[in-house]
Structures are given as C-alpha cells and as structure tokens.
Amino acid sequence: xxxxxxxxxISFIILIxxxxxxxxxxxxxxxGAVVKSDRLDKDSGAGVAAESLVDVGASPNFDLINQDxxxxxxxxxxxxxxxLEFFFTTCPSICPKMNLSMLQIEKTFFGNPNFxxxxxxxxxxxxxxxxxxxHAKLLGVKSSNWNFLTGDKTTIFDLANKGFNxxxxxxxxxxxxxxxxxxxxLVDKKGHxxxxxxxxxxxxxYYDGLDKKGVKDIQExxxxxxxx
Numbered sequence: 001x002x003x004x005x006x007x008x009x010i011s012f013i014i015l016i017x018x019x020x021x022x023x024x025x026x027x028x029x030x031x032g033a034v035v036k037s038d039r040l041d042k043d044s045g046a047g048v049a050a051e052s053l054v055d056v057g058a059s060p061n062f063d064l065i066n067q068d069x070x071x072x073x074x075x076x077x078x079x080x081x082x083x084l085e086f087f088f089t090t091c092p093s094i095c096p097k098m099n100l101s102m103l104q105i106e107k108t109f110f111g112n113p114n115f116x117x118x119x120x121x122x123x124x125x126x127x128x129x130x131x132x133x134x135h136a137k138l139l140g141v142k143s144s145n146w147n148f149l150t151g152d153k154t155t156i157f158d159l160a161n162k163g164f165n166x167x168x169x170x171x172x173x174x175x176x177x178x179x180x181x182x183x184x185x186l187v188d189k190k191g192h193x194x195x196x197x198x199x200x201x202x203x204x205x206y207y208d209g210l211d212k213k214g215v216k217d218i219q220e221x222x223x224x225x226x227x228x
Contacts, residue, residue, distance in 0.1 A: 050225055052196070053224065053225070055193075056193035059193050060163030066150075067133035079114065081116075086160045088122050101209045103140070115145065115222065117146040132150060135148065166206065183208060189225065194225060
C-alpha cells in the first residue's frame with residue numbers, strides 16, 4: 001500500500017513538471033532562444049587560417065639555369081606556392097634525406113599547377129644542367145614545376161647566406177667538401193617567405209627537411225597558402 005502511494009506521488013510530480021516546463025521549452029525552441037553547448041557551437045572543421053602564418057618578408061630574387069638549360073627566376077613562380085632548398089648532388093650526408101622529404105612533398109601536391117619546388121645546388125662546378133637533369137631522373141621527379149638550379153658560385157652562396165639566410169659553405173674538412181642546412185623555405189604566391197610559430201609564439205622561419213614533423217608541418221602550411 002505504501003509503495004503504491006509512492007508511485008502515485010512520483011507520477012504527480014512528473015505531471016506537474018510537464019505541465020509547467022514543457023510549454024516553456026517549446027516556446028524557447030520556436031523563438032530560437034535555445035542555448036547551444038560549447039561543443040555544438042564550435043566549428044569542428046575549423047583549422048588554422050593562412051593569415052596565422054608569419055610573413056617573414058619578400059624572398060630574395062634569383063636568376064639561374066635549370067636542368068633543361070632554361071633560365072628560371074622568381075617570375076616563374078609568380079602566383080605559385082613553392083618550397084626552396086640548397087643542396088648538391090654528390091652530398092653524402094643530409095641531402096639524400098632531404099631528397100626523400102622533397103619527393104614526399106612533390107607526391108602530396110603533384111598535379112597542382114599552383115605549387116612548385118626549387119632545389120639550388122651549392123656545387124655548381126660539378127652540378128651542371130646535365131648532371132642536375134640526370135639527378136632529377138634518378139630521383140624519379142615528375143613535376144614540371146620542380147626546378148634544379150645552377151649558376152655562378154658566388155651568386156649562389158650570396159643567395160643562400162645573405163638572401164635566404166640558409167647556411168651554405170665550402171669546407172674541405174667535411175665529407176663531400178660542402179656543408180649546408182637541412183632547412184626548407186616556404187614561399188607564398190606573392191613571393192613572401194612564410195612560416196608558422198613555435199610553441200612559444202616565435203616564428204620558426206624555416207622548416208626542418210630532415211624531420212618528419214617538419215615535413216608534416218610544411219605540408220599543412222602549403223595547403224593553407226594554396227587556399228589564399
């Protein structure tokens with residue numbers, strides 16, 4: 001008997017709540033006043049915008065010869081996003097790893113006419129256009145927007161060290177006779193060097209072409225710049 005009275009009491013409370021609360025809920029829904037939760041309000045598809053990438057400044061001008069003996073300068077990449085590196089074909093140390101990273105980037109964006117790659121040799125005496133062409137063939141390069149460039153040695157070293165601030169130097173004491181950084185420069189469609197910030201909010205300036213995270217990061221940022 002007591003248990004039946006309890007059920008009746010609970011049912012009465014539910015009935016009263018329904019009479020009072022449900023009409024108010026309906027009014028709020030019809031009036032568009034329902035408050036969404038934070039989880040619903042957030043755009044799950046929102047990512048980092050290209051505007052968040054730091055504009056380091058205009059990239060230095062270059063005017064060199066590619067593997068097909070054609071003059072290539074900044075104008076060739078006008079309106080394109082591109083990645084630039086300094087390397088040499090006989091490099092026994094970091095270049096093979098850089099090559100693999102560039103090939104991965106090429107594969108990701110292959111067929112996109114608004115993307116390209118620039119590989120500038122720091123050993124122009126050895127790396128003639130013919131040598132560069134054979135090197136590209138051995139790597140399996142497919143993109144027509146990937147240029148392997150050579151030219152005057154002094155001009156190239158100035159471009160690396162004073163223009164892009166990507167270290168390169170001749171050194172007979174190291175294997176291969178040259179040393180250079182394994183960093184990649186990212187340039188946007190307007191010819192400006194762009195980069196993301198590190199965890200402390202500082203511009204990274206360049207991307208590590210020897211590191212999986214660096215390659216992943218630059219690919220993410222290429223996608224952002226292609227949308228600009």
